[in-house]
Amino acid sequence: MRFLDTTLRDGEQAPGVSMTPDEKVEVARALDSAGVSFIEAGSACTGEGERETISEVTAQKLDATVTSFARGIQRDIDHALDCGVDGVNLVVPASDRHVETKVGSSHEEVLDRTADLVAYAKDHGLWVEVIGEDGSRADLDYLDRLAAASFDAGADRVCYADTVGHAGPERTAEVVGVLAEHGPTSAHTHDDLGLGVTNALAAINAGADLVHATVNGIGERAGNVALEEVAMALKHVYDVDTVDTTQLYRLGEVVARTTGMRPAPNKAVTGENAFAHESGIHTDGTLKDDRMYEPYPPEQVGRERRIVLGKHTGRAGARAALSEHDVEVTDEELGRVVERVKEMAGRGKRVTDADLLAVAEDVTDHERDRRVELLEVTATSGSSVPSAAIRLDVDGEEVVASGTGSGPVDSAVSAVKSAVKDFGDAHLKSYHVDAVTGGTDAVVTVEVTMAREDREVTVAHSDADITRASVTAMVDALDRLLTESPRATPTADD
Ligand SMILES: [Zn+2]
Incomplete structure (x- = not known):
């Protein structure tokens, strides 16, 4: 055949x-x-x-x-x-x-x-x-x-x-x-x-x-x-x-x-969700035995299993997602993380890695110092070649970068990429835009996944300005990749 x-x-x-x-x-x-x-x-x-x-x-x-x-x-x-x-x-x-x-x-x-x-x-x-x-x-x-x-x-x-x-x-x-x-x-x-x-x-x-x-x-x-x-x-x-x-x-x-045609998320084999587990029961079962809720291992088609956070997330799924980022929490803290994740998802928000880590930091009282912060982004388009400039604060020092592209967003993304050049192999893996509301005053949510070495982090940011949303999400993701994950001390009951 x-x-x-x-x-x-x-x-x-x-x-x-x-x-x-x-x-x-x-x-x-x-x-x-x-x-x-x-x-x-x-x-x-x-x-x-x-x-x-x-x-x-x-x-x-x-x-x-x-x-x-x-x-x-x-x-x-x-x-x-x-x-x-x-x-x-x-x-x-x-x-x-x-x-x-x-x-x-x-x-x-x-x-x-x-x-x-x-x-x-x-x-x-x-x-x-x-x-x-x-x-x-x-x-x-x-x-x-x-x-x-x-x-x-x-x-x-x-x-x-x-x-x-x-x-x-x-x-x-x-x-x-x-x-x-x-x-x-x-x-x-x-x-x-x-x-x-x-x-x-x-x-x-x-x-x-x-x-x-x-x-x-x-x-x-x-x-x-x-x-x-x-x-x-x-x-x-x-x-x-x-x-x-x-x-x-x-x-x-x-x-x-x-x-430019992405398959539906639920499409067999290649869809985003084909090997994703969110529901508490399925996640728990899958973590105990891979085959429990999968017809065949995702590796057979060159993929990895994904635990997705949402309103059906249970303790096992949340703990597995946290450990992807080397975060350990106590049983009691885990309960509060799950509660907050469900509440976030219940409000219709997609819970990203960055959201989960922010919740964990909050619950564990972990103060995290940001290493990269966005100070300013400017973009121009129209009759001239679209270009953008960004100003970042990196470890207390100001870094300025600029870029050109096919439009303001593309230029801003290339400006961030050029600023990121100094951070080893940090790179943009995926970029998605969703209009949250219709009309010309639409608020858009930009979701980016950035990777560095063997770590990957997803961040979403909403803004009326698509350029600002894109740059903010990328900078936040970069900051996450450069900072150590919060690591709460495991306690006896854990
Ligand atoms: Zn045909």
Whole structure:
């Protein structure tokens, strides 16, 4: 069982997604490194820019077979050849709706043309997969003939396409069963009914041996089937190995960053909460036995388990979170920390590391001296190049830094980064903005995670000014990373 990843083609067709050539190359390399067998790098017929991008992907000399999407016309195959691809995903109409209404053709015409195009592509040394578009809604006898004609003309494989994600597993198995009688068969499923994975598995069970998928399941409408979900379902439920699953989370992060489409927090495998535990019972159980509330260890997909603080936090979870920061508290203090965390969360506030540490300091009466304080931030934008300057107090000395960027926030963040340069490897790991209220007077909450050596700290700050919120959160995080954690003396009852 292998994968054809189409993040760079079908995935990029998701509304609002557009990747630069460098980003596409980065995604292709990450897919290749994870062991994905086929990478559909784009659609060569789209235009000159797309062809240059596909050419850059083929120039990487990846282990994966790199392909281009091609419509059922010779010019598309020529464009694909210009990009130096190894193969084409030749898409021809399969359902009557596509044959008659979209293309204005007939079954016989499509069969003849498909055979000619397959022969043409094979003559030019290409690997060829014939995809019957909208195959899940096509007449089965016609699909049968299309598959026969494709293989007779020399095609390497055919593909069952549930283009609009309309089929269920029974129909999928029925169609794939017919196609697989003729030769190697792929499955291309979409998630409009939330059946993407189910249908991919049904297709494999019926004889398919290649699954088309995208990372994080991005794609048109509800998206394609997610590569990481099929890979983990196969591994966990059926003991079938496909790609290097320990790279799945990293892959998801690369695609989220380059497409700007973050998966939903509850998304399987790559979502932020997929291995997070907040509820007291679950956290307590997980701390006693990792497998208690997890299907498989997060390390299998290259992740770590996360204990999240919130209104369901119990003592075990709070103690575990504190010990991440080397903070020890007595049983009595722990009770007060939990109470305060729940109360904070109850007010609708997300409880970050910084909040937890501040509560612990308060409860344990620990006075902490700040090492870094923000004195001033100024940012300008408009007609000139956006720039920002910050003034910090670091151990009693004034540090001034400035930066430029694509806008005021970007400039301010680069100013903080340049100030941080003096603090070893402290760096910004993630940055999120949420508007707390709507309207132009919105208050925004900026949440940053900064890391230094093996420590990581999350801080959130709310302000009407997004630049000030960003800088304050970063400076607070930096201060946390530079100061020793409060360490209350354990007592006898602890
Ligand atoms: Zn598709």
